[in-house]
Amino acid sequence: MANCGCLVDAGNDIETKNLRILEVSGGGGVGCQHMGPVTNVVTQVANHISELGAQTFVLDSMNNEARPSLNPQVSLLEVDTSSVESRPFEIQQRAALAFPKWVSRTNLLRKIDIVHVHHAGMVAGFRHITNCPIVFTCHTPGFWLEPEQYNSLKGKLKFARLKWQEHFGVNDLYAIRNADITIGLGSHLSKGVMQLSPRINAENKITVIPNGVNIEDVLVLEQARARELLDATPNQFRIVCVGRITRIKGIHILLKSLQRIKEQLNDFVLDIIGPVQDEEYYTELKELAKGLNVHFNGFVSNKSDQFRQIVCAADVSLVPSLNDNQPTVILESLAFGLPVIASNVGAIPEMLTGEFGQIVQKGNVDALAKAILELHQRRAVDPELPTKTRRFVEQKFSWDSCARQHVDVFKSLLD
Numbered sequence: 001m002a003n004c005g006c007l008v009d010a011g012n013d014i015e016t017k018n019l020r021i022l023e024v025s026g027g028g029g030v031g032c033q034h035m036g037p038v039t040n041v042v043t044q045v046a047n048h049i050s051e052l053g054a055q056t057f058v059l060d061s062m063n064n065e066a067r068p069s070l071n072p073q074v075s076l077l078e079v080d081t082s083s084v085e086s087r088p089f090e091i092q093q094r095a096a097l098a099f100p101k102w103v104s105r106t107n108l109l110r111k112i113d114i115v116h117v118h119h120a121g122m123v124a125g126f127r128h129i130t131n132c133p134i135v136f137t138c139h140t141p142g143f144w145l146e147p148e149q150y151n152s153l154k155g156k157l158k159f160a161r162l163k164w165q166e167h168f169g170v171n172d173l174y175a176i177r178n179a180d181i182t183i184g185l186g187s188h189l190s191k192g193v194m195q196l197s198p199r200i201n202a203e204n205k206i207t208v209i210p211n212g213v214n215i216e217d218v219l220v221l222e223q224a225r226a227r228e229l230l231d232a233t234p235n236q237f238r239i240v241c242v243g244r245i246t247r248i249k250g251i252h253i254l255l256k257s258l259q260r261i262k263e264q265l266n267d268f269v270l271d272i273i274g275p276v277q278d279e280e281y282y283t284e285l286k287e288l289a290k291g292l293n294v295h296f297n298g299f300v301s302n303k304s305d306q307f308r309q310i311v312c313a314a315d316v317s318l319v320p321s322l323n324d325n326q327p328t329v330i331l332e333s334l335a336f337g338l339p340v341i342a343s344n345v346g347a348i349p350e351m352l353t354g355e356f357g358q359i360v361q362k363g364n365v366d367a368l369a370k371a372i373l374e375l376h377q378r379r380a381v382d383p384e385l386p387t388k389t390r391r392f393v394e395q396k397f398s399w400d401s402c403a404r405q406h407v408d409v410f411k412s413l414l415d
Contacts (some may be wrong), residue, residue, distance in 0.1 A: 016407055017053035019414075021046075022108070024117040024126070026081075026095030028061035031070025034301065037328060038118055038139050041211055045116075047071040048403030054410075057112070059103070061095050077108070093121055100125030114410045120175035127178055133413035136179035138172050138189055140325060145192035166197065173197050180413055182206045183406075185326035186347020207409060210347065211326055212399035215390070218335040219308060226313035237268040237376055240314040240338075242329040243321070245276040245285065245296075250320035250343060250363065252281075255288040257369035262292060264373055271310045275299040302332065311336050315379050316372070321345055322362050335393045337386025341371045351397075356389050 023046045029039040030046070042058065050056040050073040058070065062078040070076060079102045081094040096119060103109060109130050116135045117123055123136055150159035165171035176182045176193060177200050184190060184206050193202040227234060239258075243249035251272065258270060270289075275298060276282045286296075300307045311317070317333035319342035326347040333340050340357035342348045349359050358375070360367040382388075 019054040020113045022112045023058045025060040028063040030060045031067030032065045044399045046074045096121030104129045120172045123175040133180040136175045137183040209405045212397045212402040213331040215394045221312040226309045238314045239270045241318045242273045244274045246278045250322045254320045256365045261369045270294045334389040
């Protein structure tokens with residue numbers, strides 16, 4: 001288990017079958033067909049720890065959708081949060097207000113050993129109603145974690161707001177300070193917290209468990225066949241970039257890089273997969289894409305044939321994020337057999353080895369252009385690369401391995 005000081009004894013003699021875990025979501029999508037990144041994590045953790053023998057409950061907001069991806073062994077508890085007076089709050093914030101009240105009116109906590117929450121706002125509410133150990137998984141630290149953003153006058157005001165939110169229990173720093181253990185997706189969380197809030201004993205409060213991928217769900221299509229289905233030429237250099245159309249994903253950096261090297265690349269295509277979340281930014285991207293062969297594909301489910309064909313037809317996956325945590329698209333790309341070029345943000349440097357891709361400085365157009373050219377020149381040098389990348393993901397980032405690490409953390413709190 002990758003660890004930042006929080007030692008877990010894998011030999012803990014508490015039997016997994018005696019563990020009773022409450023997984024607290026709130027987004028309303030756990031187990032549904034179209035899950036967001038966090039609800040997918042909740043679903044996978046719940047499914048896999050239940051398969052290891054733990055009695056697992058999932059607390060989520062009520063919705064009218066089927067939940068086909070949730071293991072039948074997992075007990076689903078739905079709470080109607082629609083009546084909570086929380087406008088302009090989002091659904092997670094409504095759940096943070098409603099869930100502790102709902103739980104306090106039941107005998108659920110008598111059945112639970114560990115409360116595992118995935119939203120910072122849940123920690124304060126559950127801390128007030130239970131003495132059970134609380135585990136917090138910090139999914140989105142990148143937005144506040146970088147200390148240099150607080151250097152300017154505007155940044156100092158931003159930092160004051162961050163500390164105000166910490167004091168009143170509404171952000172990740174408060175959750176990290178008050179949870180028994182926080183799970184980070186990479187060592188960047190512990191390092192950032194030590195700089196921003198020294199009174200939090202990050203070395204002992206934070207441990208690292210990366211998110212995983214279900215390798216059996218990644219069905220590889222031979223590249224030649226994928227290109228045939230897309231009517232693509234056999235020797236065309238194809239790039240895929242999967243991410244929401246929003247500035248933080250750094251797609252403009254990728255387009256600027258391609259403009260600089262389009263003559264050297266000659267025949268190439270960039271496929272962008274992701275929903276438009278910022279119309280103004282999308283307009284900017286379309287301007288930057290003029291003169292390039294770019295396909296904006298919009299949202300495409302990663303379980304669809306279209307997604308599989310586009311990714312399997314590619315030579316490389318690009319993740320030019322300006323801020324990120326542990327992007328699942330990197331694991332999916334490697335599982336599909338693609339090398340990856342990605343920014344040096346969040347947990348990304350811990351996800352890639354030099355053999356399977358390259359890390360570049362975030363926002364650096366020249367560095368990204370150079371990395372793309374280098375990969376273009378040496379593509380197909382190693383015919384075994386797809387097998388190696390897939391094996392790497394299977395060994396290091398399987399959900400079974402991640403679930404076992406979660407169970408070890410849970411057991412360590414019950415000694």
